[in-house]
Amino acid sequence: MNILGISLSAGILIIIITGLRFLNIRKIPQSAYLLLWEIVVLRLLVPISIPVNMSLFEDLNGRINDSIKSIEKLDYSFFSMFHPTEYESITVASKEHPINTIQLLMIIWLIGILLILVINFLRFRNSHQVIREAIPMKEDDYISGRMERWTPKRKIRILTSDRILTPFTVGIIHPKILLPKNMDYSKQNEVNYVLVHELIHVIRQDNLWRILSFAAVLVHWFNPLAWLMYSSFHRDMEMACDEKVISLLGESKKTDYAMTLIQLAEKKSRLIPLYNSFSKNAVEERIVSIMKYKKITRVGVILSMIMVILAGTTFITYAKEKAEYNPRYDPAVNKELYIAEVRGKKVEARQYYPVNENGYTYGPNKYNIESDLIAVEQEEGIFGYCYADDLNGERPGSIEEAFAIMEKWKDGREVLIYESDGETIVGIFKISKAVTR
Amino acid sequence: MKLFDSELKVMDVLWKEGDLSAGMLAKILKKETGWNRNTTYTVIKKCIDKGAIERYGSNFICKAMISREKVQEYETAELINRMYDGSVVKFFAAFLNSDSLSQEEINKLKEIVEQSK
Numbered sequence: 001m002n003i004l005g006i007s008l009s010a011g012i013l014i015i016i017i018t019g020l021r022f023l024n025i026r027k028i029p030q031s032a033y034l035l036l037w038e039i040v041v042l043r044l045l046v047p048i049s050i051p052v053n054m055s056l057f058e059d060l061n062g063r064i065n066d067s068i069k070s071i072e073k074l075d076y077s078f079f080s081m082f083h084p085t086e087y088e089s090i091t092v093a094s095k096e097h098p099i100n101t102i103q104l105l106m107i108i109w110l111i112g113i114l115l116i117l118v119i120n121f122l123r124f125r126n127s128h129q130v131i132r133e134a135i136p137m138k139e140d141d142y143i144s145g146r147m148e149r150w151t152p153k154r155k156i157r158i159l160t161s162d163r164i165l166t167p168f169t170v171g172i173i174h175p176k177i178l179l180p181k182n183m184d185y186s187k188q189n190e191v192n193y194v195l196v197h198e199l200i201h202v203i204r205q206d207n208l209w210r211i212l213s214f215a216a217v218l219v220h221w222f223n224p225l226a227w228l229m230y231s232s233f234h235r236d237m238e239m240a241c242d243e244k245v246i247s248l249l250g251e252s253k254k255t256d257y258a259m260t261l262i263q264l265a266e267k268k269s270r271l272i273p274l275y276n277s278f279s280k281n282a283v284e285e286r287i288v289s290i291m292k293y294k295k296i297t298r299v300g301v302i303l304s305m306i307m308v309i310l311a312g313t314t315f316i317t318y319a320k321e322k323a324e325y326n327p328r329y330d331p332a333v334n335k336e337l338y339i340a341e342v343r344g345k346k347v348e349a350r351q352y353y354p355v356n357e358n359g360y361t362y363g364p365n366k367y368n369i370e371s372d373l374i375a376v377e378q379e380e381g382i383f384g385y386c387y388a389d390d391l392n393g394e395r396p397g398s399i400e401e402a403f404a405i406m407e408k409w410k411d412g413r414e415v416l417i418y419e420s421d422g423e424t425i426v427g428i429f430k431i432s433k434a435v436t437r
Numbered sequence: 438m439k440l441f442d443s444e445l446k447v448m449d450v451l452w453k454e455g456d457l458s459a460g461m462l463a464k465i466l467k468k469e470t471g472w473n474r475n476t477t478y479t480v481i482k483k484c485i486d487k488g489a490i491e492r493y494g495s496n497f498i499c500k501a502m503i504s505r506e507k508v509q510e511y512e513t514a515e516l517i518n519r520m521y522d523g524s525v526v527k528f529f530a531a532f533l534n535s536d537s538l539s540q541e542e543i544n545k546l547k548e549i550v551e552q553s554k
Contacts, residue, residue, distance in 0.1 A: 129479065132472070132476045133441075133443035133472070133476060133479075133480060134441075134443075135442055135443065135446060135470050136470055136471060160442075161442065161443075162441055162442040163442075181442065183478070185465060286549075321450075
């Protein structure tokens with residue numbers, strides 16, 4: 001699996017999840033969406049495919065995989081980047097030298113990553129400094145009492161800063177909760193809500209997922225769906241957190257909690273005159289979600305599990321994929337095998353011919369459709385198969401090219417004969433001189 | 438001058454203990470706030486940029502260039518301007534009206550007003 005294939009399959013999943021979100025099915029708890037997004041992020045970051053051999057689906061998935069493969073053909077494999085000389089012997093549809101296009105794309109990709117990192121570096125540095133200068137809260141009996149009760153074993157520091165407007169959590173290994181200085185600490189129920197909300201973020205390791213989702217967008221920046229995933233994921237993180245708060249504190253506290261949120265948002269908007277509509281929408285979304293809160297039902301759990309399992313199938317491919325670098329397929333190491341691997345496979349031929357372990361059809365040419373490997377027999381009694389592509393030779397793009405090809409091969413040429421696996425070489429097939437008259 | 442909480446914290450130590458080397462400041466603040474050395478140094482630098490601290494000597498001894506009273510004056514004036522229309526009277530009236538003062542404190546305030554006449 002390579003990056004474009006991963007981006008595509010994850011993209012499909014992102015569209016599906018976004019669609020589900022849009023439908024707003026009440027029964028599905030917000031925390032289910034978290035799991036789905038986490039699967040997407042893992043899919044985007046981890047280049048592993050689980051091969052499953054299911055002949056039932058092979059045809060359908062052969063088609064899907066072929067379309068993915070045709071996108072992959074633009075990219076070949078990551079390692080072929082470093083062996084440009086092998087390209088000369090591979091017949092590809094594009095007339096230009098594939099080397100320059102692909103290397104150019106890779107450079108653009110890397111520049112994109114660099115740009116995003118640079119832009120976000122400054123943001124990160126500023127906020128990081130504010131966090132580092134935060135001061136531990138003056139002894140507040142209520143807060144320390146609550147923290148002692150809820151997380152007695154884990155020491156989560158609570159700090160305050162005069163430069164932040166809303167409470168938030170930072171850190172993965174040593175989580176810290178940051179509270180703004182201008183909060184009414186006398187309203188104990190409000191303090192309660194804030195603490196519980198932030199603690200849930202800590203317990204759920206939301207900060208870790210924020211970083212991972214950022215990494216995923218960094219790698220897949222060219223895919224707009226990745227950006228969609230990023231914003232949706234973060235919104236869903238907040239809503240799932242709200243959901244958990246209500247489930248812990250009781251449905252009766254819904255209104256109170258929502259009011260606290262509105263007040264915090266109001267305060268923020270007063271201090272930032274250009275409070276953008278995006279954030280306003282996010283807060284609105286949360287309030288609506290809180291007010292519509294319903295306890296999690298069994299149906300909800302079952303629905304969620306089904307969705308998660310279906311989402312997990314993005315990791316499964318039905319064709320044999322090589323996940324790691326295999327020197328056998330490195331063109332520098334094994335040129336013939338590499339050529340064989342990159343050849344196209346005719347899916348239509350699978351109705352008529354048997355398929356070998358590499359996905360190529362083989363057999364004597366009996367039907368209208370050619371198999372990928374055609375049976376040949378030489379005088380010496382060598383029986384094997386040649387790739388149809390090899391036998392047919394290069395396809396000329398113009399009359400000039402046709403003559404040039406004929407000229408090139410006027411003394412005949414040789415084509416490799418393989419066993420039915422299309423890998424083991426058993427002999428050489430000589431195609432006799434072209435007839436020019 | 439406007440000082441943020443973190444800068445005030447550093448000034449606090451200097452006002453209490455007098456001139457200190459940057460290293461000593463870092464040590465004390467580590468204990469009080471958990472800041473690491475670099476954080477303290479960054480805050481000290483910001484104070485120097487604002488003119489609140491001056492550094493001298495080879496040990497980077499830090500000296501407070503502004504007194505606690507001056508900062509109090511500034512912050513209070515800010516507060517009164519921002520929230521009480523610049524009227525000190527309004528500020529005191531609000532203060533007195535809230536139930537946050539004990540009788541003792543009210544008496545003390547009356548004394549101070551008397552003495553400053």
